[in-house]
Amino acid sequence: MSSQDKLGLIFKTDIMNEVKTNIEKLDGEIYIESKKGQGSKFTIVLPLTLAITEALMVKINKEIFAIPLNAISEILKIETKNIKQVKGNDVILLRDETISLIDGKKSLNMNVEYNLYKTKKEISVVIINNGGNPIGLIVDELLYQQEIVIKSLSDYLENVKNISGATIIGDGEVALILDVKDIA
Amino acid sequence: MTKKEKITEKTQYISFIIAREEYGVELIQTKEIIKPLKITPVPNTSDYISGVINLRGQVIPVIDMKKKLNLAIEKDKASSKDEEKIIIINIKGMLLGLYVDCVKEVVNLKNSEIKDVKETKNEIEKEFIKGVINIDEKLIIILDLKKLLFAKKEKKGA
Numbered sequence: 357m358s359s360q361d362k363l364g365l366i367f368k369t370d371i372m373n374e375v376k377t378n379i380e381k382l383d384g385e386i387y388i389e390s391k392k393g394q395g396s397k398f399t400i401v402l403p404l405t406l407a408i409t410e411a412l413m414v415k416i417n418k419e420i421f422a423i424p425l426n427a428i429s430e431i432l433k434i435e436t437k438n439i440k441q442v443k444g445n446d447v448i449l450l451r452d453e454t455i456s457l458i459d460g461k462k463s464l465n466m467n468v469e470y471n472l473y474k475t476k477k478e479i480s481v482v483i484i485n486n487g488g489n490p491i492g493l494i495v496d497e498l499l500y501q502q503e504i505v506i507k508s509l510s511d512y513l514e515n516v517k518n519i520s521g522a523t524i525i526g527d528g529e530v531a532l533i534l535d536v537k538d539i540a
Numbered sequence: 541m542t543k544k545e546k547i548t549e550k551t552q553y554i555s556f557i558i559a560r561e562e563y564g565v566e567l568i569q570t571k572e573i574i575k576p577l578k579i580t581p582v583p584n585t586s587d588y589i590s591g592v593i594n595l596r597g598q599v600i601p602v603i604d605m606k607k608k609l610n611l612a613i614e615k616d617k618a619s620s621k622d623e624e625k626i627i628i629i630n631i632k633g634m635l636l637g638l639y640v641d642c643v644k645e646v647v648n649l650k651n652s653e654i655k656d657v658k659e660t661k662n663e664i665e666k667e668f669i670k671g672v673i674n675i676d677e678k679l680i681i682i683l684d685l686k687k688l689l690f691a692k693k694e695k696k697g698a
Contacts, residue, residue: 419580419581465584507598507599508599509582509599509601510592510599510636511634512689513582513589513592513601516582516583519583519584522592522599524597524599528578529594530591530592531580532583532592
């Protein structure tokens with residue numbers, strides 16, 4: 357059996373077929389390298405401009421941002437009187453778990469005063485769980501959920517802190533995608 | 541004279557106004573001129589980055605030329621808000637927008653007409669200027685966009 361045949365065999369199995377179809381739907385490619393006795397290497401190439409993801413749209417300081425849904429574990433409304441302090445950081449208790457709060461305005465380095473949320477009666481918090489410790493991101497407003505097309509933020513602006521890309525929303529404006537790995 | 545010879549002999553520049561001064565960049569680098577669209581600010585970037593715009597589905601960063609060139613922010617009363625334009629340039633395979641006060645004209649210049657700058661007003665570094673040219677008592681500063689936009693990028697954000 358040639359290696360080409362073996363690849364064909366892998367793709368005959370339902371799971372791989374599903375993977376391949378979905379990757380091709382996004383205009384991507386999959387490569388498999390296999391060495392006897394050493395395992396296999398799967399390389400998936402996806403064009404960033406065509407990656408589609410489900411995202412929660414939020415408003416922070418009048419600007420709209422997208423948070424990829426796969427990083428969000430839940431969304432809460434919290435009364436500010438329930439905010440507690442641990443070592444000077446604001447935390448909330450959620451089912452016996454301490455979750456530290458991060459002000460979205462602060463992580464986006466916006467030119468406004470931070471930590472004003474305490475003056476409000478109730479705040480919207482997005483719990484981001486990206487493998488590590490969950491954090492609570494404070495946003496001004498929860499808007500809606502939608503599918504977004506991820507576009508890269510131009511090579512000129514490489515590695516912008518806390519921003520992973522951009523997308524174009526209904527009214528033709530650009531909304532930025534928060535980099536949850538950076539924030540959390 | 542064939543058309544080809546004409547092109548090699550002269551270079552076309554597009555001139556625009558930033559803070560009352562006239563600047564020029566090579567026309568070949570420019571892709572189009574658009575009216576300002578809604579700019580989405582991008583946090584954690586240098587302050588001369590105004591933000592990004594959606595140009596027919598493409599996300600393009602816009603550079604505030606006034607801040608990039610360290611020119612006085614004071615608004616030029618002579619040019620109104622309607623005249624403000626974004627010049628889309630194609631440089632090193634990237635599309636970038638330059639926010640300017642007003643776009644003037646396209647000028648044909650012989651390369652020999654461009655004079656070296658001996659001294660500049662301290663605000664703009666000399667290395668970003670390719671040269672200056674006098675047309676009808678008017679001074680146009682020709683910018684070297686590659687050097688201006690890709691000179692060791694300052695540390696972004698705080």
